[in-house]
Amino acid sequence: MGNKQTIFTDEQLDAYQDCTFFTRKEILRLHSRYHELAPHLVPMDYTNEPDCKLPLALIVDMPELKENPFRNRIVESFSEDGMGNLSFNEFVDMFSVLSEMAPRELKAIYAFKIYDYNVDNYLCKEDLEKTLNKLTKEELTPEEVELVCEKAIEEADLDGDNKLSYADFENMITRAPDFLSTFHIRI
């Protein structure tokens, strides 16, 4: 903490500390992880906010994400352009939401975005089927998948439109005490 670092200005670090759930040291460590992914692309000096984005393929290669079945969707939900190219701000944002201090509501919003494959703000049956296949690595039979999706929608859908809106999803999440501990990536 005493050594002078030249990657960020103090003001930038304060801003990061106020807007994310990380401390200064963790932000610097995240920067070194980001830099590691593409040393020739990512500048070491961020004081003048360079515009540098890393493609999806590099980000999902991180050991924390490599084996996660939802890795592509995670990175896409945090990217501005929806294609998975993350700038450093978006990178920090992603790990901040997935850290253990993020509140349940914030995590629920992003979890909803992650599971919404066709990006229509509803979790329809196709979204559920894709989620289920990723979860079980396609080892369930199609009838079982169909049955699970139907029952899941039946259980969670409150306003009766046969798909899960964000309100339905949030209602279900509040009844799952394990959500906070499972929706968490350590970096």
Place this chain on the structure above:
Amino acid sequence: MAHNVNFDLSHPRVEAGLESPADEEGVHDSFSQLIAEESQKEGPSDAIELQYQQRNPEDKDRDNVAYLSPSENRRWRIGSDKTGEEDKGRQTDSLLKDSWSSATLKILSSMPSRTIGRSRGAIISQYYNRTAELRRRTQRRASIKDFSRSARPSIRGYGVEVDTTDSAEKKQERLIQNLQNLSAVDRVRLLKEMPLNLSEKKSLRRLTLQMTKQTRSSSNLRCCSYLKFHIILALRHSWYNCLSFLHSLHLWQMPLKRVSGRFGSGVLSYFLFLKTLLFFNMFLFLVLGSFLVVPQAVYPPEQLENRKSFTGLELFTGGGYFANTLLYYGYYSNHTLHSCSKNNISSPPKPECDSKSLSYNMPLAYFFTIGLSFFVTCIILVYSMSKSFGQSFRIDKSNGMLAMKVFCSWDFKVIKRSSVRLLSENIRTQLKELLGEAHHRHIRSTISDKLVRLVMHGLGWILCIGATAGCVAVIYYFSDYMHKEQLKSSQNDSGDPELLKEASLLALPVLVSFINLMLPILFQFTAWMEKYNSPSLRTFVSLSRNLILKVSVLGVLCFHWLKRVAGSADNNKAFKCWESFVGQELYRFLIIDFIFTLLATLFGELLWRSFSDKVLKRNRRPGFDIAKNVLDLIYGQTLAWLGLLFAPLLPAVQILKLLLLFYIKMSSVMMNCQAPSRAYRVSQMTTIFITLLCFPSFLGASVCVTYTMWRLPSSESCGPFRGNKTMIQAGKQRIVELVKENPNLYFLAEAHTYLVENPLVLFVGATIFLIVIYFQSQVVDGQRKIIALLQEQIENEGEDKKFLITRLQSVHERKRTPARNLTSQVSLWNDRLV
């Protein structure tokens, strides 16, 4: 197209749908009634109309429903086409139709519920409302009478909705204004919780701070608020520094990450529990160390007995060289320590010392330090228990298991490929089980099956309880025997070598640890024989059996120490200083427990793994039994808490033990175990463990310590409370002496007499507690009712929404049809004319 369609908006039929039910003839009790009435009036015609248009392919003027106003990356799902056969006049299902016009679609796509979390404007307006609410909450609570009566209960409670018409910049400005007026803590918290992306949050923060600086520089602050502002800033800055220092300690961050990456949250919770216990013990060590150990170490008492030489056995038995040291109760002096008279402590201090020297009243310090550390530990435990309970308690016990399994069961912490594979298998098995349960819920097992299962369970329980009772009896009689042996040998001063006598002290701890090791294996075997309906039932049963064993063992040991050992203090010189002896016993128990855990880990897990690899040739490694290991940790911590009064340095021993245990368990788990194959509900089990730490463990320890202080006469010749009275009486005497010395502290004595000794205070306090608990349970009941009501309301709103959408669509259709009618009529006339 000979429908008698009336596109006149003032037509009573159309108006009936648009008017508010606040009018007398239109009042309804529920929305479904309203919808049923409407569908009776117009249902068939509307449905037929829409279906007809669906089937009319040459209607070229039909809107191109595929065209949408471009919105951010959204592909509109038109809906499935199974609606035709289902929709036999049920208007409420018409949301699934796929012939929405583009105007309807445009309106639908900008509904607030569809833009949550998506559009920046929606988030900003949502957070504007939230900040406004926070400000309102601090200012004045608006009563519900102030809001106008409106048709929908959900609109009540909102101000007039003007912000939907404001532009994005206006909304942002108002949000920034609101943020500025909040306190810094609230502002930072809201900023962190906003689901915007980071660059926008940073710009919001920058704008807020700019405006704050502007307004602050423009206003004239009084000097005291200016000072207050700077003090708060400085405090906040130091708090951040402190937090980042604590975080930078990163105690065991990499090992924990490796464990969670390979084994998931379940095994991680064991190591986190160990870390929590370590922090508890560090706190105890700091408090006791600074208030008791350090003063006594600086001013040591006279050595009455000559010190025995150091042999290696002391590390295990705690006696010998360690017997008369800071480690135990007997070393601490029972009078006030003065800084000037360092050498001759037993003689009264010289008069000229009194005014200049610092005095430290050792007995009082001992009494209050132990009391304070127990009190603070109690508060921390109850706080963490209630926080954990609050997170894992589900008020609404409805069945949402399948949906929850799909969305909440993937553990994002797992990194290793083989563990990920195991996790998917695990989830697949659970899903299949749940599906099977849903299917076969109606298959009932036969009576004989149930009877057999019941008999097996009964046998299992009888076996376990019998084994526990047997072992407890063995401990009782063996401890009695050892006690008598020690009495005899100290009286006779027989020719047995000292080392043998010391080593014989280890017999009881070894027996107890052996029982603690072997009996859980018996329980596991019993559980394997019985068949359980659900894995969680099996976990609970095994947990309760282990708990019963540990509680009975600790109970009989406490009886042995507090009744037998303390009771024989007068008769025998070996137990003259019985508190030190009990302290030594607890030290021995801690050490032997650690050694047995070490051996069990080494031999149990390592040998079992090589056995299963080489002999059985199975690919599966043993799993890590989380519940049993956590119970072992709780047992060790109970011993440490019990020994706090008798051996103030025991937390240091416990800290060393926990540190070593962490690394040993970590390496064993990584080498020998595999990821768990059964589901493990992390937050529920963590709550249970914290509750177990608080209730049987801490409560039992504090009851024993209170009993010791209150009832048992302290020994005559050693310790801070010598004089053959109970510790509390000795403490009171000290306070009286203190008050005599400084007369202006008389209020302490008064407070003590009226508050502490008065049973009425206790009675009133207990009654208040019970009343508070009763009220809270009523609040929880009320919240359950509110949740049920809210769910019903959500369903009603859903019906509402569907109704409005179909009405919108039908109104739009009616508007279009006259236009079409007009053009077709015009073309007909044209034809005629031509």
